[in-house]
Amino acid sequence: MDEFLELSELERRMLARIGRIAKRVEITLLMDAKSPVLVDAGKIPDEVSLFHRTEWTYKRLRAAMKDEGVKIEEPILLNKAVHTRSPTLFGPGAIFFLKTRWQRLPMLQLK
Numbered sequence: 482m483d484e485f486l487e488l489s490e491l492e493r494r495m496l497a498r499i500g501r502i503a504k505r506v507e508i509t510l511l512m513d514a515k516s517p518v519l520v521d522a523g524k525i526p527d528e529v530s531l532f533h534r535t536e537w538t539y540k541r542l543r544a545a546m547k548d549e550g551v552k553i554e555e556p557i558l559l560n561k562a563v564h565t566r567s568p569t570l571f572g573p574g575a576i577f578f579l580k581t582r583w584q585r586l587p588m589l590q591l592k
Contacts, residue, residue: 486534486535486538487534487535487537487538488538488541488542493541493542493545494545496508496542496545496546497542497545497546497548497549497551498549500546500549500551501549501550501551508542510535510538510539511532511535512532512535512536512539513530513531513532514558514559516530516532516536518536518539518540519539519556519558522539522540522543522544526540
């Protein structure tokens with residue numbers, strides 16, 4: 482699963498149930514690799530963090546998985562530059578983030 486900023490309670494519970502019966506489930510979230518929430522899921526995400534909403538999603542999803550008894554592996558952190566031959570300027574993760582942020586900006590009225 483990839484490219485989600487937030488998940489509803491129903492979506493989190495569904496993923497947790499899938500995690501309980503599936504051999505493996507991989508979920509990708511765009512976050513800062515140095516986020517304190519990755520070190521300690523009990524921490525409250527910083528309100529001014531660029532990835533505040535995604536950190537809350539990670540925290541809530543992790544709790545849902547724990548409630549279902551799903552074994553959670555350590556997150557894989559991509560904290561080094563990854564060179565790609567992608568035709569996009571920033572790579573898929575950054576483009577996803579820019580798209581979601583852009584949608585939240587007010588529309589310009591052209592006359």
